Amino acid sequence: MARVQLRNLEKVYGGTVKAVHGIDLDIADGEFMVFVGPSGCAKSTTLRMVAGLEEITGGEVLIGGQRVNDLAPGKRSIAMVFQNYALYPHMKVRGNLAFGLKIAGRKKPEIEAAIAEVARILEIEPLLDRLPKQLSGGQAQRVALGRALIKKPGVFLFDEPLSNLDAKLRASMRVRITELHRRLKAEGLSSTVIYVTHDQTEAMTMGDRICVMQAGRIMQVATPKELYEHPANLFVAGFIGSPEMNLLDGRIEGGDFVIGGQRTPLGPKVTDRLSDLPAEAVLGIRPQHLGLAQSGLAARLTNAEFMGHEVYLHADLEGRPIVAVVGAAQYEALGRAERIHLRPEPEHIHVFDKSGGGNVSLRPSRLAA
Amino acid sequence: MDIHADMDMDGFNEARAARRARLRALSAALRYLMLFTVGLVMLYPLIWLVGASFKTNAEIFSGAGFIPRHPTLDGYIEGWRTSTPYTFGRFFWNSFLIILPKVIGTAISCTMAAYAFARFDFPLKKVLFTSVIAILLLPNVVTRIPQYMLFRDLGWLDSFLPLWVPSAFAGDAFFVFMLVQFLRSLPADMEEAARVDGANSLQTLVYIVVPMLAPALISVCLFQFMWTMNDFLGPLIYLSSVEKYPVSLALKLSIDTTEAFEWNRILAMSVLTITPALVIFFAAQRYFIEGISAGGVKG
Numbered sequence: 001m002a003r004v005q006l007r008n009l010e011k012v013y014g015g016t017v018k019a020v021h022g023i024d025l026d027i028a029d030g031e032f033m034v035f036v037g038p039s040g041c042a043k044s045t046t047l048r049m050v051a052g053l054e055e056i057t058g059g060e061v062l063i064g065g066q067r068v069n070d071l072a073p074g075k076r077s078i079a080m081v082f083q084n085y086a087l088y089p090h091m092k093v094r095g096n097l098a099f100g101l102k103i104a105g106r107k108k109p110e111i112e113a114a115i116a117e118v119a120r121i122l123e124i125e126p127l128l129d130r131l132p133k134q135l136s137g138g139q140a141q142r143v144a145l146g147r148a149l150i151k152k153p154g155v156f157l158f159d160e161p162l163s164n165l166d167a168k169l170r171a172s173m174r175v176r177i178t179e180l181h182r183r184l185k186a187e188g189l190s191s192t193v194i195y196v197t198h199d200q201t202e203a204m205t206m207g208d209r210i211c212v213m214q215a216g217r218i219m220q221v222a223t224p225k226e227l228y229e230h231p232a233n234l235f236v237a238g239f240i241g242s243p244e245m246n247l248l249d250g251r252i253e254g255g256d257f258v259i260g261g262q263r264t265p266l267g268p269k270v271t272d273r274l275s276d277l278p279a280e281a282v283l284g285i286r287p288q289h290l291g292l293a294q295s296g297l298a299a300r301l302t303n304a305e306f307m308g309h310e311v312y313l314h315a316d317l318e319g320r321p322i323v324a325v326v327g328a329a330q331y332e333a334l335g336r337a338e339r340i341h342l343r344p345e346p347e348h349i350h351v352f353d354k355s356g357g358g359n360v361s362l363r364p365s366r367l368a369a
Numbered sequence: 370m371d372i373h374a375d376m377d378m379d380g381f382n383e384a385r386a387a388r389r390a391r392l393r394a395l396s397a398a399l400r401y402l403m404l405f406t407v408g409l410v411m412l413y414p415l416i417w418l419v420g421a422s423f424k425t426n427a428e429i430f431s432g433a434g435f436i437p438r439h440p441t442l443d444g445y446i447e448g449w450r451t452s453t454p455y456t457f458g459r460f461f462w463n464s465f466l467i468i469l470p471k472v473i474g475t476a477i478s479c480t481m482a483a484y485a486f487a488r489f490d491f492p493l494k495k496v497l498f499t500s501v502i503a504i505l506l507l508p509n510v511v512t513r514i515p516q517y518m519l520f521r522d523l524g525w526l527d528s529f530l531p532l533w534v535p536s537a538f539a540g541d542a543f544f545v546f547m548l549v550q551f552l553r554s555l556p557a558d559m560e561e562a563a564r565v566d567g568a569n570s571l572q573t574l575v576y577i578v579v580p581m582l583a584p585a586l587i588s589v590c591l592f593q594f595m596w597t598m599n600d601f602l603g604p605l606i607y608l609s610s611v612e613k614y615p616v617s618l619a620l621k622l623s624i625d626t627t628e629a630f631e632w633n634r635i636l637a638m639s640v641l642t643i644t645p646a647l648v649i650f651f652a653a654q655r656y657f658i659e660g661i662s663a664g665g666v667k668g
């Protein structure tokens with residue numbers, strides 16, 4: 001069992017810089033957990049505390065139910081893949097794979113067999129007798145992956161493993177890692193994954209659950225779908241999704257949301273709970289959920305980006321920038337009109353508290369989850 | 370019309386390229402001539418030394434040429450025998466007995482000290498590192514007398530111990546400093562990977578850090594070897610019996626004890642004395658060049 005639990009985890013660098021502010025998180029055995037967030041939000045620091053490479057200032061880390069705060073990295077049943085691969089430069093690929101097992105005192109035939117198996121899975125057999133400097137980035141990354149895999153650890157830790165690869169390779173490695181994880185799980189091997197990235201595509205496509213972080217705090221932990229459909233706060237709403245969710249300042253009046261001089265109806269899930277809602281609020285609507293209509297929010301079209309089957313419309317709504325994604329045909333039908341009308345789909349409207357940033361349109365049960 | 374213009378252009382370009390090539394060849398020739406001349410001026414004493422060691426004593430001062438007119442091995446044979454009860458081989462052996470523990474001890478102790486300074490946090494680290502730098506800036510002579518008294522009280526006079534023991538305990542601040550700087554320039558990722566792989570600090574040092582440090586370590590050993598081989602003052606202060614003299618002192622010995630200096634013997638032994646250093650330097654030169662560029666991190 002390799003369940004990972006973080007209990008009020010804190011990190012202070014050099015006695016003054018507080019990087020992690022009390023993180024609580026439960027990662028189930030076999031779960032693929034992604035840490036995502038902007039640069040400097042302490043994803044790596046948190047991961048490195050789990051690995052044992054960074055001292056824990058406060059709180060505790062449990063792996064498989066055991067407190068590991070004072071355990072050396074090698075004793076935590078973890079393996080780590082680094083952003084720049086960190087292969088041992090003076091050892092052949094074979095030696096890189098074997099190092100951990102040799103340190104653990106395994107027998108030679110056993111090591112040979114393990115190398116052969118990992119090399120087969122990752123298709124690096126022809127590379128076994130090369131030095132790291134004779135490998136391409138993608139090959140080096142596969143070797144680094146192999147070095148983690150060969151130890152059969154309880155927990156895999158990845159720190160932005162794909163960010164040095166080009167887009168195409170990144171996409172294929174993404175699939176490879178996900179498949180590998182699924183396969184290990186199917187074989188009944190304990191294979192919890194914590195995967196750090198700042199790329200939301202990676203986060204959304206790979207993670208069972210995603211932990212969105214900002215400035216050393218967790219903003220939301222949820223499945224990719226949940227995160228996309230029910231962001232808990234303004235930060236998550238703005239961070240997840242592409243193009244970004246439109247966030248418009250305004251007021252709630254009756255069943256409507258008022259932006260400048262214009263109003264748009266709010267859906268039933270919001271109007272049901274009008275009494276709980278603050279008057280000053282932020283309306284959140286994804287560009288995909290804004291449709292062109294005969295009436296609705298009037299805006300001035302400023303730019304249109306043609307993306308193939310769809311078009312990103314950039315418009316100006318009462319001095320606020322707003323983006324809508326519409327089908328190419330719909331855009332054609334628009335002709336050369338400058339004034340357009342946008343209609344938010346009421347069921348996809350989010351309302352955020354202006355001061356706290358919380359999503360007040362979520363049902364209380366959702367917030368608790 | 371267009372075609373003709375093109376051809377004209379081609380001809381023009383060809384002429385220009387040819388002229389440029391000629392110029393380049395000329396400038397290269399000039400540069401090499403210059404380098405060769407300066408190199409010869411710098412190397413001439415060495416060449417002369419080798420030539421003169423095969424000359425007879427009388428011929429040495431008769432001209433500045435380096436090719437001996439009557440080549441003879443007398444200098445080597447007589448010089449090797451020395452004016453003492455020991456052959457020159459004895460002195461080489463003495464040098465070896467000092468150099469071997471000193472170089473090995475330096476390599477091990479300086480690596481450990483540098484690893485600690487570069488990668489670990491421990492109390493008083495700042496103070497200790499500052500003192501390393503301070504020692505670096507301190508002239509050697511200042512510590513000669515206190516050191517002498519210390520070794521006298523330990524009863525180490527007239528033994529090899531004072532000559533190598535301090536170095537075997539990271540006493541050479543320069544080497545520690547050099548290795549610390551080199552280590553700081555290496556990424557720590559590989560060491561972290563090793564720790565995740567289960568290696569303890571010592572295993573990480575031996576299996577990961579030392580191989581990456583190899584180019585710098587080879588330089589350290591080389592420097593230590595040459596400096597010890599050439600060290601005159603240290604043995605002069607601490608060694609009193611002739612049977613313990615290293616070559617640097619023994620060379621001087623042959624000047625002292627004979628009245629009419631047998632220059633060809635001295636020169637012959639000088640040639641022998643510098644040979645190990647030259648051989649080792651040329652053998653290790655390759656590592657200087659290839660070593661440092663071999664990194665495992667791609668970015």
Ligand SMILES: Nc1ncnc2c1ncn2[C@@H]1O[C@H](COP(=O)(O)OP(=O)(O)OP(=O)(O)O)[C@@H](O)[C@H]1O
Pocket residue numbers: 013014017019037038039040041042043044045046198
């Ligand atoms: N050794 C250190 N000393 C002091 N502060 C540090 C140290 N390492 C990291 N920090 C600080 O801790 C915070 C979190 O850093 P961390 O490297 O964990 O961020 P990250 O989320 O991994 O960012 P990135 O996506 O850029 O890798 C940052 O504000 C950083 O400045």
Ligand SMILES: [Mg+2]
Pocket residue numbers: 043044045159
């Ligand atoms: Mg990071």
